[in-house]
Amino acid sequence: MQIDAIFLHIGVVLIKKSEMNALCKTLCDFWDSSIGKKLIVAVTGVMLVGFLIAHMAGNLLIFQGRESLNDYAYFLHHFLHGMGIWLFRVGLIVAFVLHIVATVSLTRQNRAARSEKYAHEATSRASLSSRYMIWSGLTVIAFVIFHLLHFTVRIDPDLASMKDPMDPSRHDAYGMVIAGFQNPVVVLFYIISISFLCSHLSHGIASIFQTLGFNSKKTRDPFHKLGLVISVVLWLGFLSIPFLALFDLIGDGEKDAPVPMEASVNTELLFRC
Numbered sequence: 001m002q003i004d005a006i007f008l009h010i011g012v013v014l015i016k017k018s019e020m021n022a023l024c025k026t027l028c029d030f031w032d033s034s035i036g037k038k039l040i041v042a043v044t045g046v047m048l049v050g051f052l053i054a055h056m057a058g059n060l061l062i063f064q065g066r067e068s069l070n071d072y073a074y075f076l077h078h079f080l081h082g083m084g085i086w087l088f089r090v091g092l093i094v095a096f097v098l099h100i101v102a103t104v105s106l107t108r109q110n111r112a113a114r115s116e117k118y119a120h121e122a123t124s125r126a127s128l129s130s131r132y133m134i135w136s137g138l139t140v141i142a143f144v145i146f147h148l149l150h151f152t153v154r155i156d157p158d159l160a161s162m163k164d165p166m167d168p169s170r171h172d173a174y175g176m177v178i179a180g181f182q183n184p185v186v187v188l189f190y191i192i193s194i195s196f197l198c199s200h201l202s203h204g205i206a207s208i209f210q211t212l213g214f215n216s217k218k219t220r221d222p223f224h225k226l227g228l229v230i231s232v233v234l235w236l237g238f239l240s241i242p243f244l245a246l247f248d249l250i251g252d253g254e255k256d257a258p259v260p261m262e263a264s265v266n267t268e269l270l271f272r273c
């Protein structure tokens with residue numbers, strides 16, 4: 001009886017292992033195929049564009065005033081008892097990394113597949129756009145790192161210690177954004193990076209529709225225009241904030257000055273974001 005149970009257990013383990021192997025093989029085959037990678041780029045692209053639209057819409061609450069933006073920031077940090085933002089962050093990081101890795105791998109695969117005949121012509125034609133892609137890609141990555149340190153980790157203690165004057169128990173996201181855009185060099189960096197990002201999107205969004213199968217003669221033009229419209233709306237929406245804050249066209253002067261938190265709260269800097 002016991003021996004039967006042991007054999008049964010070994011059998012189940014072996015079946016599970018072979019199922020796992022089959023799953024791994026399917027995933028590897030999917031990743032190795034160019035259509036698999038294109039699908040990954042497209043699906044993660046949809047997720048990232050969705051994030052950008054939602055993030056811009058949330059940021060625009062700044063024009064409704066301090067209370068609206070701070071309520072929104074408070075909600076983001078507290079929904080699902082604070083777990084929500086971490087689930088969202090994990091999804092965002094996975095999408096961001098997969099999007100970059102699949103794009104780089106796809107580009108390499110395509111280059112390798114090019115025939116010798118076109119090698120010279122293709123290299124000289126590709127070099128300009130790939131050089132542009134590398135610099136625009138690096139600028140966007142540098143921007144994301146800087147932006148996270150700026151507003152999420154808040155390495156500047158003046159920005160980290162701002163308290164909402166209406167509710168001193170919570171952080172003043174509104175005051176932080178306005179104070180964060182008082183430096184023209186920072187604003188210039190945002191303008192350059194967001195312009196690169198939106199130029200990337202203006203091509204990327206149309207390609208997503210193409211990969212997802214909406215590639216007829218009839219739909220190509222409207223989707224191309226849709227990509228352009230979304231990129232321009234994101235460009236204007238995002239850049240309106242640093243631009244207007246720099247020229248004091250949003251915010252209410254004195255009230256935006258940092259109100260320091262108590263020292264004990266400041267020590268929680270790393271856990272807060």
Ligand code: HEM
Nearest residue numbers: 055059073089144147151152173177190194238239241242
């Ligand atoms: C100038 C326009 C922008 C403003 C004013 C802005 C503002 C902010 C603020 C205030 C936060 C912190 C939210 C909080 O923790 O309470 C934040 C987080 C973030 N922003 Fe932006 N943002 C802008 C543009 C962008 C762009 C263009 C991207 C993407 C390329 C981006 C990506 C992120 C990410 C990934 C986070 C972290 C979200 C998290 O906390 O998990 N932001 N942004």
